[in-house]
Every structure is written in structure tokens, then in C-alpha cells.
Amino acid sequence: MECTRMKLSDIGIRAYIAILILLIYTPIILMVVLSTNTSGRISFPYEGFTTKWYNGKPSGFEYGSYISAYYDWAFWIAFQNTVYVAFAAAIMTTIIVTTVAMTLRHRIFGRNALFYIILLGFLVPGVALGLGNNILFGIMNWQFTWWIAAMLDTVYAVPFGLILMMARFDPDLMLYERAASVLRASPLSVFRRITLPLIRWEVVSAAIFGFVLAWGELIRTSFVARGTGVISTYISTQLAINPITPKWYAVGTIITGISIIALVFMGFVLSRGQK
Amino acid sequence: MAQGPVPSPGKKTSGFRIGGYSSYLLLVPGLAIATIFMILPLAIMTVVSFYTTAPSSTGYLKIFTAQNYIDFFTAPNTPTLLLNTFSLALIAAVICFAFGFPLAYFLTFRIKNATFKNYVITLLIVPFLIDASIRTVAWIAILGRDGIVNYALLSLGAIHSPITALLFSRNTLYIIWLQTYIVFMEFPIYLAMNRIDPDLISAAKVLKAPPHRVLYDIVFKLSLPGIICGFVFVFVSTLGDYVTPNLWAGGVQTLGLSISRYSDNFLWPYASVLSTMLLIISVIVLFISFKVVDIRKLVYE
Numbered sequence: 001m002e003c004t005r006m007k008l009s010d011i012g013i014r015a016y017i018a019i020l021i022l023l024i025y026t027p028i029i030l031m032v033v034l035s036t037n038t039s040g041r042i043s044f045p046y047e048g049f050t051t052k053w054y055n056g057k058p059s060g061f062e063y064g065s066y067i068s069a070y071y072d073w074a075f076w077i078a079f080q081n082t083v084y085v086a087f088a089a090a091i092m093t094t095i096i097v098t099t100v101a102m103t104l105r106h107r108i109f110g111r112n113a114l115f116y117i118i119l120l121g122f123l124v125p126g127v128a129l130g131l132g133n134n135i136l137f138g139i140m141n142w143q144f145t146w147w148i149a150a151m152l153d154t155v156y157a158v159p160f161g162l163i164l165m166m167a168r169f170d171p172d173l174m175l176y177e178r179a180a181s182v183l184r185a186s187p188l189s190v191f192r193r194i195t196l197p198l199i200r201w202e203v204v205s206a207a208i209f210g211f212v213l214a215w216g217e218l219i220r221t222s223f224v225a226r227g228t229g230v231i232s233t234y235i236s237t238q239l240a241i242n243p244i245t246p247k248w249y250a251v252g253t254i255i256t257g258i259s260i261i262a263l264v265f266m267g268f269v270l271s272r273g274q275k
Numbered sequence: 276m277a278q279g280p281v282p283s284p285g286k287k288t289s290g291f292r293i294g295g296y297s298s299y300l301l302l303v304p305g306l307a308i309a310t311i312f313m314i315l316p317l318a319i320m321t322v323v324s325f326y327t328t329a330p331s332s333t334g335y336l337k338i339f340t341a342q343n344y345i346d347f348f349t350a351p352n353t354p355t356l357l358l359n360t361f362s363l364a365l366i367a368a369v370i371c372f373a374f375g376f377p378l379a380y381f382l383t384f385r386i387k388n389a390t391f392k393n394y395v396i397t398l399l400i401v402p403f404l405i406d407a408s409i410r411t412v413a414w415i416a417i418l419g420r421d422g423i424v425n426y427a428l429l430s431l432g433a434i435h436s437p438i439t440a441l442l443f444s445r446n447t448l449y450i451i452w453l454q455t456y457i458v459f460m461e462f463p464i465y466l467a468m469n470r471i472d473p474d475l476i477s478a479a480k481v482l483k484a485p486p487h488r489v490l491y492d493i494v495f496k497l498s499l500p501g502i503i504c505g506f507v508f509v510f511v512s513t514l515g516d517y518v519t520p521n522l523w524a525g526g527v528q529t530l531g532l533s534i535s536r537y538s539d540n541f542l543w544p545y546a547s548v549l550s551t552m553l554l555i556i557s558v559i560v561l562f563i564s565f566k567v568v569d570i571r572k573l574v575y576e
Contacts (some may be wrong), residue, residue, distance in 0.1 A: 013381045017395060020374060026453045027413035030423065034416050043421030088432065095295055095307060099301040108298060115571060117309050123507070124313065125557055128529040128550040132316030135323050135547065151312045158305065162435055167466070218407035218518055223538070236408040236518065244412060252409035259405050264336025267397045 027255065035249035040066070042244055053250035064242035066119050069250045077253075078234035081146050084223075085230050086214040088150035093210030096154065098162035098203055098222060101194070104166065105174065122159040129155070130223030137224065144226040152224060153214035160213070163208035170198055208266040213257050231255055280353035295459045304356040309397045309513065317554065334541040343548045354526065360514065361556070363445070367452040368460070368509040374453060375460035383468040383477070396465070399458040407518050411451055414523070418442040450467060453518075456512050457529065460505035467501025500568040507564045 026135060038048040050056075056068040069075060104111060133152060137144060173195065180190045196203070218232035225233040235251065326335040326483070347353060363553055382392050403411060417423050418441045425437040431468075471494065479489045495502075517531030530553045537546035 002536075011315070012387070013385050017378065017386075020378060020394070020457075021398055023450075024457070027410075027417055027454070028402070031409070042415045042419055042424060044416075044426035068477040092304075092308070096305040100305045103298050103301050106298060112571065114302065114306075117314075118305065118475035119570070121313055122512050123557065123561055124317065125511055125531065127515045127534050127551050128314065128320070128554050128557075129313060131534055131546055131550045132320035133312060134462050134538065135543055136316040136319050138543075140463060148312075148491045151308060154308055154310050158308075160357065183560060210368070216404050216406040219516060222518075222535075231435045232406050232408060235406065239408055239412060244415060247533065248409070248412060249416075252406065252413065256405045256409060260401060263397060263401055269395065272392065 002096040030247045031256070032253050035246050035253045037246050040245055042246065044247070051052070053246045054254075063082050064238060065245040065247050067247070069247060069254060072247075072251075074228050075231070075234060075251060077228045078231045081228065082215060082232075085150045085153065086211045088147055089130060089153040089214035090207045090211035092150065092154040094203055094207040095162050096103055096158050097165055097206040100158070100197075101162055101165045101169075101199075102191075104162070105169070119159050120211070121155040126156075126219035127223075127251045130220045133220075134223040148213060148224045149217075149221045149230060152220040153217050154210065156217065156220060157206075157210040157213040161209050164209065165199065165202040165206060168202055173198055201272050204269045205266050208262055208269065212266070213263045215255070215259055309558045320547045321551050321554075322477050323543055324551045326544045328542060328544045346545070347548050347552070356528055356530055356533060357552075359527055360553070363448065363520070363527070363529060364510045364513040365447055367456065367513045368506045370449050370453050371457050371460035371509045372502065372505065375457050376464060376502070378457075379461055379464040379468055379498070379501075380490075382465060383471075384473070384494075396458075396462070399461055402454045403456065403458050408522075410455065411519050411522050414447060414451060415442065418447055442524060443526075445527060448519055448527075451519050451523065452509075452513050452516070454566060456509045459508035459512060463501040463504035463508065464498050464502070467498040467504075471497045500570075500572065503564050503568045504570055510560060514553060514557055 034042055034047065035053055036044075036049050036051060037046055040051045053068055055070040058067050058071050100114070104115060108114075129152065133148070136142075137148065142148075176194050176198070177190050181187070182195050185193070216232060218236060221230055221238065222233050225231070228234055229237070231251075235248065239248065296314070318551050323335065325339045325341065327338040327340050327342070328334070329336040335464070355439060378395075382395060386395075387394055415422060420437045420439050420442075424433075424441060428434045429437065475493055475497075476489055479493055484492075515531060517529070517535045520532050521535070528548050534546050534549045534553070537543075537549065
């Protein structure tokens with residue numbers, strides 16, 4: 001009796017998790033499905049399979065929402081910008097997360113203040129941060145270039161990377177470092193030979209996290225992007241003036257696919273680190 | 276340690292420093308970015324909120340005035356604006372908690388398979404990291420005029436014409452925010468629950484504690500730091516999100532939305548006033564929460 005009751009509750013738990021995941025993923029799955037629909041609107045039922053929203057050759061009379069993703073040159077410019085932004089954010093996030101994590105481990109003066117400042121990057125409302133940067137760059141007459149978006153993404157990504165890295169530090173890490181430095185290893189070689197090999201998966205995952213976060217960030221970026229901008233700002237400005245067709249679902253499928261591949265890679269990297 | 280990124284109990288090692296003051300040198304890139312792209316902009320924004328609005332090339336004159344704040348506090352829609360902003364964020368946090376707490380509990384105490392746990396957590400991160408406009412627009416396929424819900428209801432004969440109000444409502448907003456930010460609620464609770472000694476629960480059960488007492492007195496109370504962290508994370512994230520309300524809130528006005536409207540019209544001082552108010556609200560919430568919970572425990576100590 002006890003045994004069957006346990007099993008029933010286990011099934012209930014798995015059903016709960018499955019329903020929650022389904023609730024979260026249904027729109028994403030439907031987006032992929034409807035991006036191949038022949039209908040010109042987002043509509044049910046499914047009318048027929050086509051790849052025209054991905055690579056349909058334009059006849060020259062289409063505009064905005066009716067040009068396929070492949071032939072939408074502005075989208076590819078935005079794509080290129082996003083790749084720059086995401087790689088820059090990944091590199092900056094990695095450097096900052098690693099250096100700050102190295103320092104925050106020690107009982108240095110001002111550790112708490114430092115931690116709260118870093119954490120604020122994620123806790124300040126995005127719209128306030130975006131507006132602030134917009135005003136600052138206007139006053140300073142600085143150019144709005146793609147790397148500013150990368151910097152804002154970095155400020156946002158660093159707290160996540162830091163928590164991820166510090167929560168997973170090997171408890172004996174500092175012991176090994178100490179042993180090495182007692183044996184007269186220079187600080188740099190301690191880092192290179194002892195610390196880095198032990199935290200390398202966390203470093204890689206911080207980089208991937210910076211990349212993926214910058215890949216989809218919109219709230220902060222929308223205040224500092226100019227021109228075609230990055231993918232997120234391009235899509236949001238296009239959607240404001242154009243009808244929503246399956247073309248945008250095709251675009252969404254492409255960029256969501258890239259985020260998911262990056263995240264799967266991150267999951268793989270993190271599970272390597274646990275061994 | 277195999278079941279997830281669980282913080283390990285830090286051993287008490289004395290503070291070893293990489294070459295004394297050079298450890299401060301390591302902070303230069305992090306502090307530089309935080310200063311230039313966060314502290315400085317927010318400071319300047321606060322200053323601009325006291326400037327006089329004027330039809331100049333910059334949109335303001337550098338004459339200090341409190342008029343913007345007087346305008347803000349006497350505007351007839353200000354109470355609604357604040358109430359909307361506050362209630363939307365609060366309800367979003369409550370909804371995320373309602374779904375996230377059981378999930379964290381199940382993942383910690385009921386699911387033994389480590390790979391399964393990692394998959395579930397990774398699956399929760401994905402929606403947060405995909406493109407914000409795409410994530411919101413994807414809901415048209417479900418709740419839109421020709422979405423799957425209307426299609427199902429129509430073919431069942433429950434309704435005769437599609438419901439358009441389905442998409443443009445606060446409920447849609449909550450669903451999208453649940454989808455996006457549940458990971459912020461789920462993760463701190465999960466971390467906090469992982470620190471609960473399972474023997475404590477077995478002991479309570481042996482001593483014939485009723486299940487609701489075990490759940491409340493042990494699981495809930497001991498994971499309270501994680502819960503509060505989760506609340507704060509979801510709350511401030513939804514406060515700063517103006518994109519989703521812009522598309523789907525059905526005309527509900529929030530502070531974030533007004534900020535973007537005023538800044539689109541180059542009314543910097545007034546946008547700064549609203550933004551400063553948003554900042555003050557979040558700082559108060561953060562301050563109170565971090566008095567109750569020590570968030571540093573997530574990372575060190």
C-alpha cells in the first residue's frame with residue numbers, strides 16, 4: 001500500500017514538472033511549427049508546409065515582414081552586429097568575472113561594498129540603466145557604437161557569472177594555491193598552473209553565459225542601439241511598424257536555435273566541471 | 276556534489292593574497308565598467324531629473340528646479356502608475372513563487388536522478404535567455420486572435436467569435452513573466468534547499484510530524500533566504516521590463532513603459548524623474564530584503 005502511494009506521488013511530481021516545462025515551451029515549439037506555415041498570418045489551423053519564410057526568393061515587391069529571413073539584408077547586418085556584441089560581452093564577462101572572483105574570495109578591505117556594486121549590475125531595473133546610459137552618452141557626445149551595447153550586457157552578465165563561479169569553487173582551491181606560493185611559485189604561475197586549471201570550466205561557462213545573455217538582451221540595449229542595431233532591437237523596431245508574419249517566427253527560430261545550442265554547450269561544459 | 280551547482284561549504288582558510296596590493300589591481304576592469312556604465316549613468320540621470328525641460332537641442336536647460344518632481348507627485352495618474360508598477364511586479368513574483376517553490380522542493384527532495392535535475396534547470400534558463408521580442412511575440416500563436424486557444428474553443432463550439440482580449444491582458448503579462456523569470460525564483464530556492472540537511476526531515480518524520488509541519492517548519496523556514504532572494508530578483512527584473520507590458524499589457528501603464536515613452540519623445544528630465552523613482556523603489560526593496568537575508572551567503576562566507 002505504502003509502495004503504490006509513493007509511486008503515485010512520484011508520477012504526480014513528474015507530471016507537475018512536465019506541465020510546467022510544457023507551459024514554458026509551448027510558445028517556443030509553436031513558433032518553430034508556425035514558421036513553416038504557408039499562411040501569411042500567425043494563425044491556426046496549420047495550412048501547409050513551406051520554407052518560404054526562411055529562404056523564399058523575393059519578387060521585388062515585398063517589404064518588411066514579407067521578405068524571407070535569408071533575403072532580409074538588414075536582419076543579417078543586425079545579426080553581424082549581434083555576433084560582435086555577444087563575443088565582446090563574452091570576453092569582457094570572462095575577464096571581469098575571473099578577476100573579481102579571485103579577489104572576492106579573500107577578506108579584502110571593502111569586499112562587501114564591492115560585491116554589492118557588482119550585484120547591482122543585475123539588480124538595477126534595466127530601463128533605468130538604459131536611460132541613464134542614453135543620457136550620459138548624449139551629454140558626453142560619445143558615439144553610440146555596438147561596443148556600448150556589449151558593455152551594458154557585460155554589466156548585466158557579470159553578477160550571474162560571478163555567482164556561478166564562486167558557488168562552485170573547489171573548497172581546497174586556496175589551500176593548493178597557498179602550497180604553491182609557499183614553494184616560491186610566482187603569483188602569475190600560481191594562477192596559470194593551479195587556479196586556472198581548477199576553474200577552467202567555470203571560466204568557459206562565464207564566457208558562454210555572457211554570450212547568450214548579450215545575444216538576446218533588449219531592455220538595456222534598446223536605449224543605446226542606433227541604426228540597424230542588434231537583432232533584438234531590430235526585431236522590436238520592425239514589429240512596431242510591420243505586421244507580424246511567420247517571417248518573424250522564422251527569424252525567431254534561427255536565433256533561438258543559436259541560443260539553445262550555446263546553452264547546451266554550457267550545460268555540457270558545466271557537467272564536465274562537476275566530475 | 277553531483278546533483279547541481281551546489282555551493283560547497285567553504286573551508287576556513289586564512290586570507291591568502293596574490294601579491295598583496297596586486298589583488299586590488301585585479302579589480303580595475305570590473306570597477307571601471309561598473310563605474311562608467313552603471314554608477315555614472317545613474318548619477319547623471321538623477322542630476323538631469325532636476326534640470327528644466329526646454330525645447331533646446333538637448334531637451335533641457337541646466338537650471339536646477341524641483342518642478343519635475345512636483346509635476347510627478349501632483350499628476351493625476353501618478354498613484355495609478357505607482358500602484359500598477361508595484362502590483363504587477365509583486366503579483367509576478369508571487370506567481371513565480373507559487374510555481375517555483377514546489378518545483379524546487381521536488382527537484383531537491385523527490386527527484387534523485389542528477390541528469391534529470393540538470394536538464395530541468397537548463398530548460399528553465401532557456402526562455403530567459405532567448406530574444407525578448409521573439410519570446411513575447413511567440414505567445415500570439417497561443418493567445419492571439421487566430422491562436423490555438425481560440426481555435427480550440429471555436430471548434431469545440433464554446434465561443435462563436437474569437438476572443439481578442441485573451442492576448443491583451445495582465446494575465447498574458449504574468450504568463451510571459453512566469454516563463455521568463457521563474458528561473459530567478461527557482462534557482463535561489465533550490466540552492467537554499469540543497470543546504471537543508473535531509474536528516475532533519477527524516478527526524479521530523481520519525482517523530483511523527485504531520486507533513487504540513489515538515490513543509491512549513493523545516494523546508495519553508497530554512498529556505499526562506501532563497502525565497503526572499505527569488506522574490507527580489509523577480510521583482511526588480513519585472514520592474515525594469517518595459518518591453519512586455521508595451522506589447523501585451525492591454526494599455527496598463529507602468530513606470531517602465533512611461534520612461535520609454537518620455538525618452539522616445541526626448542523629454543529627458545521627466546523620464547529621469549520616473550527612472551529615479553523606479554530606482555528608489557528598487558533600492559528600498561533591496562535594502563529591506565538584504566537586511567533580512569544575507570545575500571552574500573550565495574557567494575561567499
